Amino acid sequence: MSCAAQNITKDKEAILAVMKAQETAWSNNDLEGFMAGYWKNDSLKFFGSSGLTKGWEQTLANYKKGYPTKEHAGTLTFTIRDISPISENSYWVMGAYYLKRSVGDANGVFMIIFKKIDGEWKIVADMSC
Template identity: 60%
Template sequence: MKKLIIILCLMIAFGSSAQNEEADKKAIQKVLKEQRLAWSKNNIEEFMEGYWKSDSLKFYGANGVTTGWNATLERYKKAYPTEDHTGTLSFRINDISKISVDAYFVLGEYHLKREVGNADGIFMLVFKKIDGDWKIIADTSS
């Protein structure tokens, strides 16, 4: 009887963990969808709502590391000054993997369809749950 109770408890624990992980992944995908829509409306400020509003945010791209939310916003505004530069964004999410209870990494590809020429690349994002919301705390894009 003890073994049966232990097995049932383990099954409940693992089932609950899997449900939580699926909910986390859906919440992260929602953030990415909101970013995609904001970007495609040429609204970089709204796009940035998916990022951690902190001086500790890290963005790593072709020009090196940018530190901080404000610096990352300015970097995006400089690199994508007009609607012709932002264009229409689409993602292909290849993997979302749990790092810890409150963190995941996301591997994907992006495509920008735009007037100044299309652009494609890859990215790795680190999401962390902060004050109940999933936020990007690190972004490597190329």
């Protein structure tokens, strides 16, 4: 395996580890822990059914409003369909999410962009519906 291929494999494993930590945090109703996977910056972009949200704080506020209790948050599972490099230190991830909830399940798809910032993989853009 070439050095480039080894780096891509390591990058993908690190990105998947971030997403696994997000699944765990969300399922424990720890929205701040879930948001640890996102870039804590005003330039973070989230695009969903209610339009474009800019910034980490506003994204967290939207999650807290939309998922106010453990029953609303439920248990999160991701299914990853593709992780591909965009450029050096950035990848897109495409997949689906599944929320198993007592108030009714919710499922959808996403495309997120990870960027390596200060040595850590962070989501800089998220489109989910």
